Amino acid sequence: MRDNTRPLSPHLQVYRPQITSILSILHRMTGVTLALAALLLTYWLASAAYGPEAFGRAQVLLESWFGRLVLFGFTFSLFYHMCNGIRHLGWDMLWGFDMPRLRITGAIVVITSLSLTVLSWLMAYGHVGKL
Structure with a gap:
């Protein structure tokens, strides 16, 4: 008889997370997040077309601390997915598949994404000239 307590194939708990797998999962998550951001943008534009009261409600929602946190997450998702x-x-050009280069480019992607996110938020709220 076969031992049915063993899994048929290795699962996530067997493998140690690596930079490539984590960044791959993050890339997929930011893609889904950008789809949600498109829905939020559609809501914002539709509220602007619907009238001043609807637009005011949308602005109050987006200018709240929770709305800004969501927008910050969307901004990071945009820059991460792009980078x-x-x-x-x-x-695709067969460059960068060796492990040292994979780690370096992964770190560059994360650092660049965070930097562009923070810089764009500083620019949006007029703090760049005051630095």
Whole structure:
């Protein structure tokens, strides 16, 4: 008889998370997040077309601390997905598949995404000239 307590194939708990797998999962998550951001943008534009009261409600929602946190997450998702997409273009040209380069480019993608997110928020709220 076969031992049915063993899994048929290795599962997530067997593998140790690696930078490539984590960044791949994050790329997929930011893609889904950007789809949700498109829905929020549609809501905002539709409220502007519907009238001043609807637009005012949308603005209050987006200017709240929770709305700004969501928008910050959407901004990071946009920059991360863009930077990692550029990294994938390098892979399409068969560049950067060795492990040291994978780690370096992964770190560059994360640091660049965070930097662009913070810089864009500083620019949006007029704090860049005051630095």
